[in-house]
Amino acid sequence: MLYREAGDFKTSYPEDSQTFPIAFDRWRYWAVLAIAFLVIPFVINDYWASSLMVPFLIYAIAAIGLNILTGYCGQVSLGTGGFMAVGAYACYKLMTAFPDVNIVFHVLLAGGITAAVGAAFGLPSLRIKGFYLAVATLAAQFFLVWLFNKVAWFYNYSASGQINAPERFIFGTAVTGPSAPAWAQYLVCLVFVTFCAVLARNLTRGSLGRSWMAIRDMDIAAEIIGVNPLKAKLTAFAVSSFFIGISGALFFAVYLGAVEAGDSFGITKSFLVLFMVILGGLGSIFGSFAGAAFLVILPVFLKIIGVDVLGWPTEMVAHLQLVIVGALIMFFLIKEPHGLAQLWRLAKEKLRLWPFPY
């Protein structure tokens, strides 16, 4: 009854081309934002922030970034971990070099630096396609992590080889460092997520996003009808890396506080983000959120069930988790190769027609 476009008359072009054409969707969107901004910060505690909400928000940014590259532009990348490392180390260098500048600018600048690095590693995509490109991005992954481990300048010559986030404040509240309150960490991530999601959504709706999708669907045909593949592919790499860099910077500065490139940004991170994108749905911003939520919640859920309720050894639950994640991925791919976003789309379609089947 509620979920209808009937009776919702559009009288101007901007109204006609808005992001959510159905009134119920618009209300839902504002309701979700209101709850996220006005309710959760007051009820959140340390456990919820550190084990669920903050990693979810940060991975959502990374998943949006990878989704732009893989889902919208069709370029498979396995270098996400490496690009997150670029974001983290760029943020660290900026934080220590310019301590007086607000951390928000550092994070955005870190994203910009990552975008430049990403575009550079995207250059081979003009010649290489498909799996060859996927493997080529592994070069970025391994080379960048090696670089951050070996060149002491990146971690300011610290003895442990780790980088530690110094304490930084926004409006007088600490957001990084050990004394940062949970709600502040959460809010910072939330602001960035909202910014990134709105930006991504509007980019993919515009001419740039359309040129990406044309390249994804068939690059030669796209070239013939006048899409510049150089511009489309490199902007996709740059924009995607910008988001991934932001998520890497937040991952280091807000979430973990201290990282070491090999441990935190290894190849497993690349696969994790790729899983989020595939499970959530390629070419969907909502899917990036759904995938990130699913893969952040699953291990926590399994740990609670296995270790706390059934009392099994931690190690065994960790192995069981591998089995379950692997099996779920295969199951999802067989049942719904277009991911959670497709289920959501189907549900909305049914809702629109309800109570009639067709």
Next chain:
Amino acid sequence: MSADFLYGIEVIINGLMAGVLYALVALGFVLIFKASGIFNYAQGVMALFAALTLVGVMEGQVPFSHVINAVFGTEIHHFGWEVPALLAIFVTLMVMVLFAWLVQQLVFRHLVGQEPIILFMATIGLAYFLEGVGDLMWGSEIKTLALGLPQGGSLVVEDWTAGLGGDDFYGFFIDKLDMVATLVAIVLVAGLIGFAQYTKQGRAMRAVADDHQAALSVGISLNFIWVLVWSLAGLVALVAGVMWGAKSGVQFSLSLIALKALPVLMLGGFTSIPGAIVGGLIIGVGEKLFEYMIGPMVGGATENWFAYVLALIFLVFRPQGLFGEKIIERV
């Protein structure tokens, strides 16, 4: 001849031997990719699983023993017998064939006609699954593979070549295991090529690799061929697992050799068996030489990324790899 030059040659020889091991893993990839278009990321984990199973069977471990112990509070670990190596290898091979059949029936049969990226993701899921199952079945501690393969440097070669250089050259240091691995790899590749060329199933396999629909229309069962191909990949995985396992112990890091095999594939082309071998040798020699000559200047451990960067630079000039089929694109 100067000692430095000779040490350079030694590095090249060792690189060639390491390259053979990379090529072994890459072979498994090529087999599956050619016949079914699936880029099988799980190949490395299959090698790990095969090696784990081999050790477990030989030592007479009870599968899933620590799961059973944890859930039911029992204390079982071993059957109390030891299986001779050859029989254990046979049993492991049967397990790999069963695995191939299950994979085909439960997963990839339902994914026929999907996009390659979806198939690739499915194999990553398979890799996670198999890794978890392997750990649950046989435990995750590092195991030693006691097949009686020779270990350590070969004294014969060392004595033999010591006379080549001056006083500060002590002869080539070559691992006996690497020599065995090279021999086994040669036999395996010869066997595979013979199988593909001269047997009925081998020909059917090549027909499927050429064109699925044409193969179907002359009465070749795709399902059977795919099970066969996965079984062959299982065999290659077993050999690779035994060789790597004997070298560095059977442990999780074994599954990471799959990642090392990827640049090998890129160099050689995804569809070419000779390509996998030549690519493996180039990568093996290249990364050892680079580490020996440039490594000390930049802080070492260049082996982590050199292969990828080499393959990347190479691909920019030849996008289909050395021996890959020419990519023809039409709109």
